[in-house]
Amino acid sequence: MPAGTGAAPGRRRPTVADVAREAGVSVATAGRALGNYGRVRDDLREQVQAAAQRLGYSPNAVARSMRSGGTRSIGFVGADISNPYFATAMRGICDVAREQGYEPILANSDDRLEVERAAVSVLLDKQVEGIVVAPTSVTDVAHLERAKELGVPIVLLDRHTGALEADSVVIDNEAAAYQAVAHLLGLGHRRVGLLACVDPAEGPELVTRTGTGRLSVRGAARPSIDRIRGYLAAVDDHRATSSAELIQYTPLSDAAQAQRRAEALLTQPQPPTAVFATDNVTTQGLFMAARRRGLAIPEDVSLVGFDDLDWTTLVDPPLTVVAQSPLDMGRAAAARLFERIKGDDRPAERIVLPTELVVRSSTAEHSHGVRAHSG
Amino acid sequence: MPAGTGAAPGRRRPTVADVAREAGVSVATAGRALGNYGRVRDDLREQVQAAAQRLGYSPNAVARSMRSGGTRSIGFVGADISNPYFATAMRGICDVAREQGYEPILANSDDRLEVERAAVSVLLDKQVEGIVVAPTSVTDVAHLERAKELGVPIVLLDRHTGALEADSVVIDNEAAAYQAVAHLLGLGHRRVGLLACVDPAEGPELVTRTGTGRLSVRGAARPSIDRIRGYLAAVDDHRATSSAELIQYTPLSDAAQAQRRAEALLTQPQPPTAVFATDNVTTQGLFMAARRRGLAIPEDVSLVGFDDLDWTTLVDPPLTVVAQSPLDMGRAAAARLFERIKGDDRPAERIVLPTELVVRSSTAEHSHGVRAHSG
DNA sequence: ACGGCCGGTGAGAACGTTCTCTCACTCCGC
DNA sequence: GCGGAGTGAGAGAACGTTCTCACCGGCCGT
Numbered sequence A, B: 001m002p003a004g005t006g007a008a009p010g011r012r013r014p015t016v017a018d019v020a021r022e023a024g025v026s027v028a029t030a031g032r033a034l035g036n037y038g039r040v041r042d043d044l045r046e047q048v049q050a051a052a053q054r055l056g057y058s059p060n061a062v063a064r065s066m067r068s069g070g071t072r073s074i075g076f077v078g079a080d081i082s083n084p085y086f087a088t089a090m091r092g093i094c095d096v097a098r099e100q101g102y103e104p105i106l107a108n109s110d111d112r113l114e115v116e117r118a119a120v121s122v123l124l125d126k127q128v129e130g131i132v133v134a135p136t137s138v139t140d141v142a143h144l145e146r147a148k149e150l151g152v153p154i155v156l157l158d159r160h161t162g163a164l165e166a167d168s169v170v171i172d173n174e175a176a177a178y179q180a181v182a183h184l185l186g187l188g189h190r191r192v193g194l195l196a197c198v199d200p201a202e203g204p205e206l207v208t209r210t211g212t213g214r215l216s217v218r219g220a221a222r223p224s225i226d227r228i229r230g231y232l233a234a235v236d237d238h239r240a241t242s243s244a245e246l247i248q249y250t251p252l253s254d255a256a257q258a259q260r261r262a263e264a265l266l267t268q269p270q271p272p273t274a275v276f277a278t279d280n281v282t283t284q285g286l287f288m289a290a291r292r293r294g295l296a297i298p299e300d301v302s303l304v305g306f307d308d309l310d311w312t313t314l315v316d317p318p319l320t321v322v323a324q325s326p327l328d329m330g331r332a333a334a335a336r337l338f339e340r341i342k343g344d345d346r347p348a349e350r351i352v353l354p355t356e357l358v359v360r361s362s363t364a365e366h367s368h369g370v371r372a373h374s375g
Numbered sequence C: 001a002c003g004g005c006c007g008g009t010g011a012g013a014a015c016g017t018t019c020t021c022t023c024a025c026t027c028c029g030c
Numbered sequence D: 001g002c003g004g005a006g007t008g009a010g011a012g013a014a015c016g017t018t019c020t021c022a023c024c025g026g027c028c029g030t
Helices: A014-023 A027-035 A042-055 A060-066 A085-101 A115-124 A142-149 A171-185 A223-237 A255-268 A280-291 A326-341 B016-023 B027-035 B042-055 B061-068 B085-100 B114-123 B142-149 B173-186 B223-237 B255-267 B280-292 B326-341
Strands: A073-078 A103-110 A131-135 A155-158 A168-169 A192-196 A205-208 A216-218 A247-249 A274-277 A302-306 A320-323 A348-353 A356-358 B073-078 B102-107 B131-135 B154-157 B167-171 B191-197 B208-211 B215-217 B249-250 B274-277 B302-304 B319-322 B350-354 B357-358
Touching: A014 A027, A014 A042, A014 A255, A027 A042, A027 B073, A027 B319, A060 A073, A060 B061, A073 A115, A073 A274, A073 A326, A085 A103, A085 A142, A085 A326, A085 B085, A085 B102, A103 A115, A103 B085, A103 B102, A103 B131, A103 B280, A103 B319, A115 A131, A115 A142, A131 B223, A142 A155, A142 A348, A168 A326, A171 A192, A171 A223, A171 A274, A171 A302, A171 A356, A192 A223, A192 A255, A192 A280, A216 A255, A216 B302, A247 A255, A255 A274, A274 A280, A302 B319, A320 B191, A356 B073, A356 B142, B016 B027, B016 B114, B027 B042, B042 B357, B061 B085, B073 B085, B073 B114, B085 B102, B085 B326, B114 B131, B142 B154, B167 B326, B173 B274, B173 B302, B173 B319, B191 B223, B191 B255, B191 B280, B215 B223, B249 B255, B249 B280, B255 B274, B255 B326, B274 B280, B326 B350
Parallel strands: A073 A103, A073 A131, A131 A155, A155 A168, A168 A348, A192 A247, A192 A274, A274 A302, A302 A320, B073 B102, B073 B131, B131 B154, B154 B167, B167 B350, B191 B249, B191 B274, B274 B302, B302 B319
Antiparallel strands: A205 A216, A320 A356, B208 B215, B319 B357
16 A cells, blocks of 8 residues: 555645545544544544544644634743743743643743734734733733734733733732832841842933932833832831932843943942842842952842842852742733633733742841931 | 724624725735735725725734645744743744744643653644754654654754754764863862763663773763763773762752752762762752752862853852853754755754853862872 | 434535636737 | 737635534434
């Protein structure tokens, strides 16, 4: 028999029609037997399945999607998959998707709005059934609105926005930052620095002094902004030093730049005795800057970082950090997405996952600092 | 005008037929105007495009794929996207794919063959045009063979196999390991330990003593096996101590287990004075084990790790490592894949990317060791 | 015994796009 | 003025699957 498992590359895939012919039944019956829908006599079913086996038939998911509308694909749009935060979140999304029999399509936005827009557009054209997105902008959400209009549910990861009626999976960034900074202030530090992950051009405009002399931060609920807000609130509540010189800004995903900004922060005339970094890149930059400047941690300067990557316990001293779980966040986002895909139409929900301040050895009492303010 | 940008969620997407009706032309003409094929009169083209704009038309990629056969999707199957190696490789793949107008679909295999098989099968059903895979097995490749038969090119990442005629992007694992171990031996170490990433049940069976009294490793060209081979060759060439007690095995992606094995290695009666770890997980376990046991690096024990993750320069002392570039490997794999997709049918090629031994401060001369063997 | 019901089958439509084929019309040269 | 070439539009097929519908036979109830 010449037909069979020959290895001609690019051979046309057998179709239901081929199987039907081989089994001597109609296309409809073959379809029913293979697709497990409708009713087929048992002997015929086996006959069809045997024929399918012989021909090495497997269904064409594209044709199936075309007919039935469902692609069993979802999309994930994040800034950068090589960032451990997104990589781990993606892992969580993949796991849940696989349980549901779905495959995720990945797109990097590099935190650029036009790239994100294009990515979402392509995903919609590919008829994904839902999208998890860590949005670049929390104001410019027309492309996400369009997805919703087309009936494609959106779940926001890491960032929440009031501009879009969509589920989101976030942490309480303000509270987490507040807790971290309050920890430092509780140790007696009065000059606490901040290394924030915001475009440097944008930063100084965001933080302004109000009429009452306090610093405040404008802007929508991006994680870094909320973390700045938490920092300012803690400093304010504890009547610690509030000064623009204690704040440095650095763009996302630029470790070298983060380190330079950190060095600037640490080497000013009246340097902070403790610093809080708002994400894993700035944390790394901060640690390296302290190292390079020969500062002893925590004797010369206390450090609190963000994200509990595994290297934080490998360094000396182990770092005090705010820990979140991107794996759980990815899982939760995907789980919520599948509820929506299955037709859940409750009002949009904001799912807030817990963070934990993990106190290690990079923070200590400020020995020669101002005494706690007397009442 | 009631029709327009109403926000009824789940509204049917407009099709070419809708646009044609709106523009008052035939479906064929609308298709030509929108798809930029065939010839259309300029005024009609503009008319159609205006109608499309009005209706918010965008093409259904599934239907397009169905008709034309190309899905503009590729697949990537790796053990675990949350592993920095795979995450970075995926980034490289994504970048090249985007340049080509393709989207990658991601699947984790967890290094389990049956999961990998299922993933490849689903990808094929989804009609991906090519697959990059970091295969779990280098012998059981029937599922990859099937892809090739269907005309879907395969590029192997990280692992090469003679069992399949397919391009591969790898590093020279044996040479890299040899270089690392030779570096240690050159520093005067005679008892060099190995922490290898192989299933512990499998490990002892792989490494056996030959008739000439040498240790040798069986098995196909998996990275860890080749690295063991490089280790053995270096030890052998330099007539250093070759002993089963100097080798410990640990399964993939289990940092805790890796640490335990590393401690066992370091605390035996006659411990090694230097250790080589074969991948990033074992490197981390090794470092932590040395730390926990209070061993000074490099005074008490020299360490060489694998993979230059950013934490290797954050720890004290900075680690000597074998560096590879998963980003470049991902890029190269994707680039090769697209050549294949475009019809390149040259014989399969093995693309070997360079590695670099980055000497930092975790390795030093063995001070009180045995003198170099006299001739 | 006959009508209706039901399990089981086949023919064919439908999904939305691309592509082939046909045909009408225009313009040019002879 | 007429034929041929060339341009551009429309009708319809095709991709592979699922689903609707019609049909056919047997069985049951009356």
